[in-house]
Amino acid sequence: MSAAYTGRQYRIGVVDDHRVTVTGLRYLLAAAPEVTIVADAPSVGELLAVTTDxxxxxxDLRxxxxxxxxxxxxxxxxAGIETLVFTSGEELFQVRAAARAGVLGVVRKSDRExxxxxxxxxxxxxxxxxTMDWAAAIDSDTEVGDLGLSPRQLDVLALYASGESAERVARLLGISKETVNVYLARVRQxxxxxxxxxPTKTELYKRALEDGWLPIPRRKQR
Known part of the structure; x- marks a missing residue:
């Protein structure tokens, strides 16, 4: 299309704290004159403070x-604004959370222009x-890979692997400690x-990270 495009114009906002990303998007979207970046900010709150139109x-997810x-x-x-995730996609936990929240898609920054x-x-x-990332996140939301974990087994895994005791998991989920242990035994199996x-709690924690059911811990800033 040429710059003389006179059809419907769509207004785009970008939430990303990297200026090079915003600059790159403006360059890419020059090929689509029906969409225009009208605002950008490093957080959703700051974007909405600029405009909700x-x-x-x-x-960006992080x-x-x-x-x-x-x-x-x-x-x-x-605010009446739909969302398209634009991310490096390095953390499956974040992608799954976004997919569950109801976004229109998940696009990697490394995708073809x-x-x-x-x-x-x-x-x-x-x-x-x-996209494949978005579809995979939705399809695997009730199963961890091919393991076939149920939603309740997944709840127990996420809480226990994150450091909670079996007693605490039981209280948080409103079930007995014995039931928690049954779920954990089945997950391990x-x-x-x-x-x-x-077999250990540490190894369960690693599996939960690998499968995207816990966030990757951030390094503390010195």
Whole structure:
């Protein structure tokens, strides 16, 4: 298309704290004159303070304010703005959280330029922009890989592996300690059957990180 395009114009906001990312997006989207970046900010709150007159927000998943994808998507949707995740995609936990929050798609910053532009065009129109990352996050939301973990087994795994005791997990989930131990035994059995034995709590923690059910811990700033 040429710059003389006179059809519907879609207003885009970008939530990313890297200026080079925003500059690169402006360059890429020059190939799609129907979409225009009208605002950018390093956090959702700051973007919404600038404008809520947006058709779409491109959202990075890891932001300096420590906000979660779930709360960011919720704030954007409350303002009437749909979301397309634009991320390096290094953390499956974050991608899954965004997929559950109801985004229109998940696009990697490393994707081919034409794929990024096409995804933004679709999402700006309110259409789903399916990608392999997004589909995989949705499809695996109730199962960890091929393990076939149930949602309740997953709840127990996430809490216990994150450091909670069996007693504490039981209180948080409203079940008995014996039931927690049954779930943990079944989780361990399934990991063992998959060739990924996890007899200790530390090994369960590693598995939960590997499968994207716990966030990768951030290094403390010195």
């Amino acid at each position: 947006l058709d779409l927000a491109l959202l 932001l300096p304010d420590g906000s979660s994808p779930t709360e960011n998507v919720r704030h954007l949707r409350a 034409e794929h990024i532009v096409d995804a933004v065009r679709l999402a700006a129109r309110g259409e789903l922009a399916p 399934k990991y063992a059957e998959a060739g990924r034995p996890s």
